[in-house]
Amino acid sequence: MSLQVATLAGTTPLVLDSPHSGVAYPDDFRHACDPAALRQAEDTHVEKLYDFAPALGVAWVEALFPRSYLDVNRNVTEIDVALFEEPWPGPVETEAKALSKVRLGKGLVWRITDEGLPIYDRPLSVREVQARIERCWQPYHDAVRAAIDAAHARHGYSIHLNCHSMPAVAGDYSTDFPGLVHADFVVGDRDGTSALPALSRMICDHLRALGYSVEYNHPYKGVELVRRYGDPAHHRHSIQLEINRRLYMDEDTLALNSGYGPLKQNLRSLVELLLNIDPRRKS
Numbered sequence: 001m002s003l004q005v006a007t008l009a010g011t012t013p014l015v016l017d018s019p020h021s022g023v024a025y026p027d028d029f030r031h032a033c034d035p036a037a038l039r040q041a042e043d044t045h046v047e048k049l050y051d052f053a054p055a056l057g058v059a060w061v062e063a064l065f066p067r068s069y070l071d072v073n074r075n076v077t078e079i080d081v082a083l084f085e086e087p088w089p090g091p092v093e094t095e096a097k098a099l100s101k102v103r104l105g106k107g108l109v110w111r112i113t114d115e116g117l118p119i120y121d122r123p124l125s126v127r128e129v130q131a132r133i134e135r136c137w138q139p140y141h142d143a144v145r146a147a148i149d150a151a152h153a154r155h156g157y158s159i160h161l162n163c164h165s166m167p168a169v170a171g172d173y174s175t176d177f178p179g180l181v182h183a184d185f186v187v188g189d190r191d192g193t194s195a196l197p198a199l200s201r202m203i204c205d206h207l208r209a210l211g212y213s214v215e216y217n218h219p220y221k222g223v224e225l226v227r228r229y230g231d232p233a234h235h236r237h238s239i240q241l242e243i244n245r246r247l248y249m250d251e252d253t254l255a256l257n258s259g260y261g262p263l264k265q266n267l268r269s270l271v272e273l274l275l276n277i278d279p280r281r282k283s
């Protein structure tokens, strides 16, 4: 059991994970920028929005470390070599889309915030980034994989909901769509490759019926956690769900707002829907 990752075992086919809501800033982070700027990178409070789920038998995996320390929704090859004065000894990413995120400063270990602030005033050592991978990335991925494997072994299928939140407006240095005003929700299944599209569309329809605006695979399709574990041909469905932060919090003060309670009730209805669907009957 890792001190950096919280897990709760489930009894149902459903697995939820929250990779970006961690607020335990490690002593060895040694960042130079204002801690308040780093907090803007968190998917703050996402773990609270879903805290009803384990009681329903849903497996839960949560990163306790912050996303700006290490982003588990990146592959270990998504290394920004500009962080180091020494050569990185492992393989580095060459795929164009992933490489564009690394160049934005948003690789496995971030170089700049979404506002364009440099996070460090020093070169990082290869050893310290390797230690972050060993202490954070590996136990997180081991936990997600184990939870999905266990759900699949019990039920013959698994549904993995990869839980995030997004700012109301995309930052200038955050994505390929700076300044974009986000919908209430963005559902992503990597264009139908990480989950059965009928299942993703059912989530979109459920949220729209609740009165929300919903985008599907735009501007976010899902990244490493759904890419790595989604395998719909073998009844392993992984879907990324982005929630607009203005629905539940003040983005400046990070305080919960009056929308938090109603949103949580609606997320409960979504989880209950997913607990009552067998995607093997939908294809």
Ligand SMILES: [Zn+2]
Binding pocket: 020, 043, 163, 164, 165
């Ligand atoms: Zn996120």
